[in-house]
Amino acid sequence: MSTAATPAATSDTAPEAGAQAGGQGPAWRSRALAGAVILFAIVLPLFYPSGSGFIGDATQALAYVVMALGLNVVVGFAGLLDLGYVAFYAIGAYTIGWFGSGFFSKADVHVGVGGFAASLPGIHFNFLLVLVLAIVFAGLLGSILGFPTLRLRGDYIAIVTLAFGEIIGRVAVNGGNGVFGIGSFNLTNGRQGINPIDKPDLPLLDPFTTLNLRPWYYLALTLALIVVFINLRLRDSRLGRAWIAVREDEVAAVSMGIPTVKVKLLAYSMGAAMGGVAGAFLGSFFATVNADQFEFSFSIFVLAMIILGGLGSIWGVVAGALALSFINTYLIPDVFNGVPSKLGLDFDLTQLGFGIFGFLLVIMMVLRPQGLIPERRRQIELTEGLEDHDAVYDVEVEQ
Amino acid sequence: MEASTAPQTTRGRVSRAELGQQIAKWALFILLLLLPVLYGVKDLATDGDLSRLGENIKDGLSNGAILALIAIGYTLVYGIIELINFAHGDVFMIGTFVSFTMFGTIGLTIATGGLGLVLGITLTLVIAMIACGALNAMIERVAYRPLRGAPKLAPLITAVGFSFILQNIGLLWLGGSHQSVPDLIGSQDPLFTVWGVKFIHGDLLAAVVTIPLVVLLVGFINTSRSGRAMRATAQDPEAARLMGINVDTTIGLTFLLGGMMAGAAGIVYALYQTDAWFFQGFQAGLLAFTAAVLGGIGNLRGAVLGGLIIGIIQQISDNRIATEWTPAIVFAYLVLILVFRPQGLLGEQTREAG
Numbered sequence: 001m002s003t004a005a006t007p008a009a010t011s012d013t014a015p016e017a018g019a020q021a022g023g024q025g026p027a028w029r030s031r032a033l034a035g036a037v038i039l040f041a042i043v044l045p046l047f048y049p050s051g052s053g054f055i056g057d058a059t060q061a062l063a064y065v066v067m068a069l070g071l072n073v074v075v076g077f078a079g080l081l082d083l084g085y086v087a088f089y090a091i092g093a094y095t096i097g098w099f100g101s102g103f104f105s106k107a108d109v110h111v112g113v114g115g116f117a118a119s120l121p122g123i124h125f126n127f128l129l130v131l132v133l134a135i136v137f138a139g140l141l142g143s144i145l146g147f148p149t150l151r152l153r154g155d156y157i158a159i160v161t162l163a164f165g166e167i168i169g170r171v172a173v174n175g176g177n178g179v180f181g182i183g184s185f186n187l188t189n190g191r192q193g194i195n196p197i198d199k200p201d202l203p204l205l206d207p208f209t210t211l212n213l214r215p216w217y218y219l220a221l222t223l224a225l226i227v228v229f230i231n232l233r234l235r236d237s238r239l240g241r242a243w244i245a246v247r248e249d250e251v252a253a254v255s256m257g258i259p260t261v262k263v264k265l266l267a268y269s270m271g272a273a274m275g276g277v278a279g280a281f282l283g284s285f286f287a288t289v290n291a292d293q294f295e296f297s298f299s300i301f302v303l304a305m306i307i308l309g310g311l312g313s314i315w316g317v318v319a320g321a322l323a324l325s326f327i328n329t330y331l332i333p334d335v336f337n338g339v340p341s342k343l344g345l346d347f348d349l350t351q352l353g354f355g356i357f358g359f360l361l362v363i364m365m366v367l368r369p370q371g372l373i374p375e376r377r378r379q380i381e382l383t384e385g386l387e388d389h390d391a392v393y394d395v396e397v398e399q
Numbered sequence: 400m401e402a403s404t405a406p407q408t409t410r411g412r413v414s415r416a417e418l419g420q421q422i423a424k425w426a427l428f429i430l431l432l433l434l435p436v437l438y439g440v441k442d443l444a445t446d447g448d449l450s451r452l453g454e455n456i457k458d459g460l461s462n463g464a465i466l467a468l469i470a471i472g473y474t475l476v477y478g479i480i481e482l483i484n485f486a487h488g489d490v491f492m493i494g495t496f497v498s499f500t501m502f503g504t505i506g507l508t509i510a511t512g513g514l515g516l517v518l519g520i521t522l523t524l525v526i527a528m529i530a531c532g533a534l535n536a537m538i539e540r541v542a543y544r545p546l547r548g549a550p551k552l553a554p555l556i557t558a559v560g561f562s563f564i565l566q567n568i569g570l571l572w573l574g575g576s577h578q579s580v581p582d583l584i585g586s587q588d589p590l591f592t593v594w595g596v597k598f599i600h601g602d603l604l605a606a607v608v609t610i611p612l613v614v615l616l617v618g619f620i621n622t623s624r625s626g627r628a629m630r631a632t633a634q635d636p637e638a639a640r641l642m643g644i645n646v647d648t649t650i651g652l653t654f655l656l657g658g659m660m661a662g663a664a665g666i667v668y669a670l671y672q673t674d675a676w677f678f679q680g681f682q683a684g685l686l687a688f689t690a691a692v693l694g695g696i697g698n699l700r701g702a703v704l705g706g707l708i709i710g711i712i713q714q715i716s717d718n719r720i721a722t723e724w725t726p727a728i729v730f731a732y733l734v735l736i737l738v739f740r741p742q743g744l745l746g747e748q749t750r751e752a753g
Contacts, residue, residue: 151738152737154551156737158483160737160738163685163730164730300559300563303559355564359564362541365553365556366542369549
């Protein structure tokens with residue numbers, strides 16, 4: 001493998017992992033940088049009023065970081081293009097919808113909840129318990145959805161996952177009255193959605209309300225940091241190396257004794273579990289779970305985050321998720337929305353959101369496929385064959 | 400294609416792999432026949448004849464003709480560069496939009512009579528085909544050609560990106576709501592009735608546009624010099640280049656042809672469904688891709704056959720189960736096909752398949 005690639009500018013916190021780490025400076029420098037960033041993230045909300053829109057946007061952005069890191073495990077680490085990631089957002093969100101609201105009003109189940117929620121009908125589980133359930137459900141769904149794709153080649157995986165995502169989306173939209181036209185059980189309440197959703201009730205943090213967004217922010221930050229840490233450890237683990245091996249050359253990986261079935265299914269279920277956590281959190285944060293949230297475009301939104309940041313690069317993905325989330329919730333609707341009318345054009349910029357992300361995907365892939373903060377190994381992989389124009393025509397042997 | 404997976408099998412001893420293949424193939428047939436047979440029996444029990452099922456199948460064939468035209472674009476492109484051209488469904492959408500705008504521009508209304516109508520629609524057809532062909536070739540040039548040497552993931556992602564760009568262009572063009580296209584041909588007016596199955600003007604249009612186009616395309620690919628170049632490139636680009644074929648031009652031509660078929664599908668859709676919507680391409684694209692896979696990707700006849708079958712399944716599901724579940728049902732078929740028989744009904748014709 002060529003080492004002539006430009007040195008990666010990542011602030012890798014685990015350079016002791018040897019050849020994989022792309023950090024430039026000594027260990028203490030990247031650690032200090034990570035520490036400074038975390039400290040900055042902790043004090044940031046103190047400069048804003050507790051109910052400000054900025055903290056809300058930041059909370060959402062952090063939840064998207066969790067989601068993007070989950071997709072990064074599947075697409076970035078294991079190289080399986082998953083276009084149906086929204087399915088796991090949906091399952092996480094419905095988990096809190098089912099186990100943390102008065103939706104099933106005939107049931108009267110309360111587990112570990114105090115205060116107001118304890119007096120309501122319906123199923124009310126403690127938020128942490130719901131998170132565990134979301135991890136379990138999404139993880140299971142991930143391996144179930146992953147299973148049929150194991151034998152397929154790369155682009156068919158994309159289509160099958162997309163089809164699954166669409167099926168889940170259809171169930172969400174139409175599941176208010178039976179599933180697949182069978183029965184009349186109200187599973188999802190369709191576009192009206194399930195609301196209100198319980199707010200988390202956790203020790204150490206202030207009560208979660210719509211007026212005080214700081215506890216939401218800190219909860220999201222905690223989740224994001226945990227997931228970043230898990231991602232870092234995963235990447236440098238035996239499993240992480242197995243993913244990279246499968247991504248780079250599956251046949252070689254099999255001959256080296258890597259159990260590809262197990263390794264791929266683990267990638268699917270771990271990525272899915274992270275999506276489920278983010279979904280449960282966002283369900284509670286938005287106080288509603290409705291079918292319109294689970295459209296195909298959301299899968300592409302998350303995909304655009306990891307492409308922008310750099311496939312497989314953890315810090316890149318974090319940056320990409322934060323950037324796109326702020327573009328989506330702040331820049332497009334608030335800052336640049338006046339631009340078209342100033343130019344004498346008559347349209348609403350928010351309508352163009354996904355066109356802009358589509359454009360971003362094309363531009364990034366053509367001009368800088370390795371992303372803004374590339375992972376070194378991935379960068380070499382993505383740029384290698386390009387000079388050698390004939391390399392396309394090597395028949396890829398995939399099973 | 401079966402022969403290539405197990406070439407040494409003699410008549411007496413069928414290898415286990417081939418047996419599995421055969422079982423999967425028949426299972427797929429049974430799966431496909433499940434819905435029509437189920438509802439056919441139901442009809443016989445309730446109405447005493449099969450006219451309702453016949454009507455479903457006839458409507459399905461007309462819708463399937465549109466899907467077949469789109470599926471040809473997927474299959475041609477996949478056959479030659481092994482890329483799922485994700486933006487293809489949206490090229491079809493642009494075809495409908497071009498037709499809608501053209502009808503307004505050249506002043507076709509419901510009142511326009513006989514000859515004027517035929518000339519106007521033919522002109523629109525030609526323009527929609529040229530516009531979509533050019534658009535598709537442009538997308539190839541901008542988004543796929545620079546990534547020829549990159550891993551497969553990269554062009555797939557730009558394809559998704561372009562799909563979103565085209566959807567947004569559609570959104571800006573005609574707005575976010577459904578636009579109703581003037582019912583120029585009286586799409587739902589009855590034409591004649593055979594065995595209790597009513598044929599309508601829309602069916603005639605679908606047949607009159609689709610059949611000649613498919614025949615012309617097959618003729619072009621099978622007999623012309625450029626068609627031979629396309630087949631050669633699909634088989635082995637490097638050898639084709641050594642034989643003096645300009646591979647890039649040939650790939651561009653493939654996209655052009657695929658786009659033209661999508662444009663034709665676009666105008667048929669506009670006249671048949673009398674509806675235009677910026678999001679129509681996404682679902683139609685997925686259905687058509689399912690059709691292409693069902694027939695065997697890379698296989699032109701397969702794409703047409705798959706399109707017709709998926710059209711029938713879609714129609715039966717629309718009519719009997721519920722319109723809102725149709726996409727989920729077709730996607731379930733897609734997953735089952737890909738998992739159990741990824742080479743489709745007629746066998747795929749790609750380099751990977753050998």
